[in-house]
Amino acid sequence: ISRLFSQMPVSNGNVPLAVVSPEATSRSSRRYQHEHRHYSNGRLFLSMPLSILCSLLLLPLPSTIDVVTANTAQIRNHAAFVSQRRPASSSLSPPPPLRFVSGNPPTKKPVTIIPRLLKICHVATPGAATSIPIRNYDTGRGDGDNDDICGGGTVAVVSSSLYSPGDDESNINMDEITSLILNTSIYPPGSLPLSIMDKVVYVMDQWAKCGLGEEGARIVERILERVVLEREEGNDDYLNARTSDPHALSHATRLLQSVPSHLTPTPVLYNSLLNAFAQRGDSCSALRGENLLRSMHRGHYGPSVAPNTISYNVAIHGWAKCGEWERAVSLLEEMVKRSYSDISVEPDCVSFNTVLLALCRAGEAERAENLLKKMINLNIKPDSYTYYCCIAAWTRDFVKGRKKRSEGGQKVPASEVWERVERLYESMITDNVPQEVSIANALLSAAVAMQGPDVAEALAARLRKRYKNGEIKNPPNASGYNSILHGYAKRGAVKDAERVLSRLRSWGVQPDVFSYSSVVHAISQSAKHDSSAPRRAEALLHQLEHQPHRQQPHLAPIRPNTITYTSVIDAHAQRGDGLGAEAIFTRMERAYADGNPEARPNVQSWNTVIKAWARQRSPEGVARAHAILRRMEQLSRKHGSTRMREACTPNVVSYTTVINAYAVQADGAAAQAVFDSMLNNNSTRARPNKFSYTSLIHAWLKTRSPHGISNAVKTLIQMEERYRKGDYKAKPNIINFLTVIDAVAKNRGDALQAHGLLNRLERLYLDYSENMDFRPNLVCYSSVINAYSKSYLPNKAERALAVLHQMKTVHLKPNVYVYSSVINACAHTTTAVKLVNDDTKKTAMDIADNMLLEIVQASADVERDDQLLQSIKPNHVTFGTYVRACINLIDDKIERATRVKKVFNMAKKDGQVSRGVLSLIKEALEEKEFKKLIGEKGVQTDW
Numbered sequence: 001i002s003r004l005f006s007q008m009p010v011s012n013g014n015v016p017l018a019v020v021s022p023e024a025t026s027r028s029s030r031r032y033q034h035e036h037r038h039y040s041n042g043r044l045f046l047s048m049p050l051s052i053l054c055s056l057l058l059l060p061l062p063s064t065i066d067v068v069t070a071n072t073a074q075i076r077n078h079a080a081f082v083s084q085r086r087p088a089s090s091s092l093s094p095p096p097p098l099r100f101v102s103g104n105p106p107t108k109k110p111v112t113i114i115p116r117l118l119k120i121c122h123v124a125t126p127g128a129a130t131s132i133p134i135r136n137y138d139t140g141r142g143d144g145d146n147d148d149i150c151g152g153g154t155v156a157v158v159s160s161s162l163y164s165p166g167d168d169e170s171n172i173n174m175d176e177i178t179s180l181i182l183n184t185s186i187y188p189p190g191s192l193p194l195s196i197m198d199k200v201v202y203v204m205d206q207w208a209k210c211g212l213g214e215e216g217a218r219i220v221e222r223i224l225e226r227v228v229l230e231r232e233e234g235n236d237d238y239l240n241a242r243t244s245d246p247h248a249l250s251h252a253t254r255l256l257q258s259v260p261s262h263l264t265p266t267p268v269l270y271n272s273l274l275n276a277f278a279q280r281g282d283s284c285s286a287l288r289g290e291n292l293l294r295s296m297h298r299g300h301y302g303p304s305v306a307p308n309t310i311s312y313n314v315a316i317h318g319w320a321k322c323g324e325w326e327r328a329v330s331l332l333e334e335m336v337k338r339s340y341s342d343i344s345v346e347p348d349c350v351s352f353n354t355v356l357l358a359l360c361r362a363g364e365a366e367r368a369e370n371l372l373k374k375m376i377n378l379n380i381k382p383d384s385y386t387y388y389c390c391i392a393a394w395t396r397d398f399v400k401g402r403k404k405r406s407e408g409g410q411k412v413p414a415s416e417v418w419e420r421v422e423r424l425y426e427s428m429i430t431d432n433v434p435q436e437v438s439i440a441n442a443l444l445s446a447a448v449a450m451q452g453p454d455v456a457e458a459l460a461a462r463l464r465k466r467y468k469n470g471e472i473k474n475p476p477n478a479s480g481y482n483s484i485l486h487g488y489a490k491r492g493a494v495k496d497a498e499r500v501l502s503r504l505r506s507w508g509v510q511p512d513v514f515s516y517s518s519v520v521h522a523i524s525q526s527a528k529h530d531s532s533a534p535r536r537a538e539a540l541l542h543q544l545e546h547q548p549h550r551q552q553p554h555l556a557p558i559r560p561n562t563i564t565y566t567s568v569i570d571a572h573a574q575r576g577d578g579l580g581a582e583a584i585f586t587r588m589e590r591a592y593a594d595g596n597p598e599a600r601p602n603v604q605s606w607n608t609v610i611k612a613w614a615r616q617r618s619p620e621g622v623a624r625a626h627a628i629l630r631r632m633e634q635l636s637r638k639h640g641s642t643r644m645r646e647a648c649t650p651n652v653v654s655y656t657t658v659i660n661a662y663a664v665q666a667d668g669a670a671a672q673a674v675f676d677s678m679l680n681n682n683s684t685r686a687r688p689n690k691f692s693y694t695s696l697i698h699a700w701l702k703t704r705s706p707h708g709i710s711n712a713v714k715t716l717i718q719m720e721e722r723y724r725k726g727d728y729k730a731k732p733n734i735i736n737f738l739t740v741i742d743a744v745a746k747n748r749g750d751a752l753q754a755h756g757l758l759n760r761l762e763r764l765y766l767d768y769s770e771n772m773d774f775r776p777n778l779v780c781y782s783s784v785i786n787a788y789s790k791s792y793l794p795n796k797a798e799r800a801l802a803v804l805h806q807m808k809t810v811h812l813k814p815n816v817y818v819y820s821s822v823i824n825a826c827a828h829t830t831t832a833v834k835l836v837n838d839d840t841k842k843t844a845m846d847i848a849d850n851m852l853l854e855i856v857q858a859s860a861d862v863e864r865d866d867q868l869l870q871s872i873k874p875n876h877v878t879f880g881t882y883v884r885a886c887i888n889l890i891d892d893k894i895e896r897a898t899r900v901k902k903v904f905n906m907a908k909k910d911g912q913v914s915r916g917v918l919s920l921i922k923e924a925l926e927e928k929e930f931k932k933l934i935g936e937k938g939v940q941t942d943w
Contacts, residue, residue, distance in 0.1 A: 190233025489522030
């Protein structure tokens with residue numbers, strides 16, 4: 001760190017620093033844990049926590065530090081003294097405190113120092129910076145909340161001269177003027193000079209636009225508080241405040257209401273508060289802004305504070321920004337009505353454009369066009385942005401309507417909508433409205449959505465021709481052609497997209513990185529069926545990496561970004577080419593290391609490489625995918641930067657891809673290990689979801705062992721418990737339960753476990769308001785009944801019948817397969833134990849009789865419904881299973897023969913006598929009875 005300071009570039013030995021240090025534990029300082037940048041007045045301000053600066057300077061963390069523009073030698077001497085860790089009573093006298101060094105105003109703009117580690121200084125010309133002490137801003141509120149303007153505990157870098165009366169406002173030093181206004185130790189209440197108060201309006205306006213959000217609002221609020229304090233203390237240097245605010249708070253409104261009655265406020269100050277409410281972008285703040293507008297109308301703040309056009313425009317902007325276009329339209333209509341009696345609130349083009357933008361975002365094209373007509377009737381000339389909003393509204397309305405049509409809504413012809421767009425464009429040309437480039441781009445975007453990319457390409461050719469003939473001033477640029485490329489890519493016309501990209505330069509259009517990325521993405525999507533796709537995608541990437549015009553200074557460099565590289569990696573992943581995907585990823589890392597910040601690998605890039613190895617479906621590919629996942633985990637623990645850590649921290653997709661790869665290899669233990677590491681990851685992005693659990697369940701089930709089935713059951717139960725605890729990403733569905741129940745049912749002896757899972761599914765269905773995602777289906781019940789039929793339980797027939805009755809509690813009607821499964825459980829009652837008593841046999845046979853009777857009666861009730869009849873009518877399996885029950889459960893030959901003959905006649909009548917049925921009947925009857933039953937010619941069957 002000392003060497004960094006010794007190597008710091010300086011100008012004439014001076015290093016301008018501006019250190020603002022209030023309480024290090026203030027609320028606002030916690031919001032600035034990372035580096036923030038914002039622009040104000042054309043100067044760059046860099047912020048960092050004060051603790052970092054003190055560590056760099058080897059200084060203890062003080063409670064306050066003055067703004068300094070210190071000589072480099074002074075900094076080194078002071079740091080050397082502190083680094084000796086001498087107590088305050090030491091005989092070694094400390095160096096003089098760091099003081100600012102004044103100088104002449106800068107002759108040129110300051111330059112930021114290159115070392116990224118010390119983004120705290122600006123290097124200016126000799127003596128460039130003139131500073132004053134800035135301490136905790138004390139405005140005399142007495143509430144103990146003295147946060148500074150930079151959010152508490154931060155460093156704000158400034159490098160400009162103090163504003164002097166008569167200078168242009170663009171030369172105002174924001175930090176210095178703010179400190180003068182708010183520091184009561186320099187100017188006690190009531191003593192602010194006119195030279196400072198003249199700058200308050202501009203300073204408030206700049207803080208409102210600086211992008212600090214709520215922090216900026218707090219600064220504006222405190223400046224307003226100081227203004228009120230000056231007036232209360234008798235300072236007659238009245239400020240015509242015309243501030244626009246970032247996010248005004250209720251306290252600022254209270255301050256305005258407390259302005260003494262003998263002082264005359266102006267609408268500009270209240271318009272600033274309106275803008276503050278509007279900038280928040282929520283309906284609550286927009287409503288507060290409208291209420292403030294109503295109070296201004298009622299004269300609540302005095303007759304001199306009447307709303308004007310700007311007041312209405314800002315209030316309308318508040319509703320438009322939060323998406324409440326109805327309220328924005330209503331306020332505009334009110335504005336138009338009031339303008340007939342009050343010319344100060346007459347709407348202008350900005351008023352209508354604000355509402356049109358809100359209508360455009362909502363896709364309300366018809367209303368937008370009607371508003372345009374009303375605008376013209378009021379003799380307000382529309383501009384290019386007005387027509388852009390209307391054209392874009394039709395595009396969004398069409399896309400929105402297309403989604404409705406896919407849901408069964410009324411179809412609107414695309415040609416009709418396109419005609420409306422063309423009429424809008426022609427009316428704009430007729431009215432001699434200057435055509436900006438956004439109009440041409442909007443036309444191409446509309447053409448792609450409504451007519452297709454081929455029509456949009458022809459339209460672009462016409463626009464180029466009109467531009468050459470001097471009829472229009474701006475042809476489409478790369479953004480417009482990107483819409484065509486995206487349209488071709490979405491259609492799957494990869495060759496057309498490549499053709500358009502190759503011709504852009506001949507059309508005088510410089511393609512940007514998004515142009516290349518769209519085509520590369522289209523190629524990657526076709527790689528699954530096109531083996532040449534990875535090679536073509538790499539060729540475009542190579543072309544983008546080695547642009548010939550990059551050496552020409554008048555053209556901006558075009559370099560591949562993260563999306564470009566990831567799309568090429570995906571092309572290899574679609575082919576299962578892990579080596580090719582990892583090679584492109586290595587090029588991506590190298591490009592980022594060589595100074596291309598747009599090529600920084602993100603988690604999607606890592607996941608695509610993992611997917612490429614996983615799709616090889618080989619043990620080597622799965623092992624390599626797991627190795628990449630472990631590398632991501634190591635890098636995420638290594639990086640201290642939050643941004644870099646997030647870029648390589650594995651998420652749920654990373655883990656699930658590897659788990660699924662192990663599931664394909666039937667390696668449940670390895671999949672479980674990956675899942676456990678996923679649970680140990682503290683990142684919220686790596687929290688298991690339903691796909692993670694499903695992949696793990698499949699991994700265990702594919703092991704085809706009792707141990708695997710039991711682990712699959714445990715995973716399913718864990719999934720359900722996490723969902724019940726509020727983890728909605730782990731929500732199970734019917735497929736998860738059905739897969740496990742079916743696997744358990746096919747494992748002999750696990751009928752009770754299968755029935756337990758079915759009960760859990762029913763409880764989920766009933767506990768969550770009969771959510772259809774949890775409703776058991778017929779296959780679930782049939783699987784459990786089959787599990788009982790294969791089990792060794794002595795009362796399997798009664799248990800199977802109980803499952804059938806349980807089905808009716810969730811309003812399900814059994815079909816022929818469920819009835820047949822119950823009869824099958826009755827038929828195999830004798831396999832449960834070696835010796836079965838007569839009562840058990842009789843009970844099982846009675847259940848079988850009832851099932852056959854019930855299914856025959858149900859089929860008779862639905863004779864007119866062919867589809868329902870096929871699902872309930874007994875088939876050859878039903879009759880064959882019943883005959884098997886007669887053989888196993890009836891010992892009396894006469895009774896057995898009577899039942900079998902009756903069932904044979906029923907099957908013969910329905911045409912359900914199969915070879916299986918005949919073989920079972922032959923087994924149940926004696927040979928003479930069997931021949932007599934079927935006759936000499938036998939029975940014709942279709943099997």
